[in-house]
Amino acid sequence: NAGVMQNPRHLVRRRGQEARLRCSPMKGHSHVYWYRQLPEEGLKFMVYLQKENIIDESGMPKERFSAEFPKEGPSILRIQQVVRGDSAAYFCASSPLARGRRETQYFGPGTRLLVL
């Protein structure tokens, strides 16, 4: 029973390049969340998706960042024209469809992005 999977685990990019981070939710989970953790900080919400829908992107920077969760395949967090300030750990979490109660979010191991 695989948990939330993320790849790559480590990603190095030069300024101006694109970064693509992938997340496969746990089996049976239809909700995906992306969080970012800067050094010495807690995790900060970025975006919440269900299959083919962005539900809440209130934590996403307005420019360069986008996310999708297609009908088939993993969720993708895409960062265009990366800058040094994008260096962080990016975590994906998934949860099942809520059925009248609070559902726990389960996290993947994260992708550590380093922008040179």
Next chain:
Amino acid sequence: DQQVKQNSPSLSVQEGRISILNCDYTNSMFDYFLWYKKYPAEGPTFLISISSIKDKNEDGRFTVFLNKSAKHLSLHIVPSQPGDSAVYFCAAPTQGGSEKLVFGKGTKLTVNP
């Protein structure tokens, strides 16, 4: 504006003793709280949760206490073990259907043998 606060960045305890990690919140609309444990280079692992209709929830060595009037919760680990050494995050889901989690900055627990 930090809605969930963990004011102690670190805590050190002896093996076998009790560890108490604290968390305060400002948003009175929060009705559910979670604790996550995180090892370096790994993702957060769910530990225990509590609904606001309760004031205590226990799971083995871990107990979470909630004081709604003080907007305060605490995680007790007893007895503490060296393997408990990690960063502990307090979190709460927001209202409004998104269920996005708001996290504290974390407390690094070190359990000394």
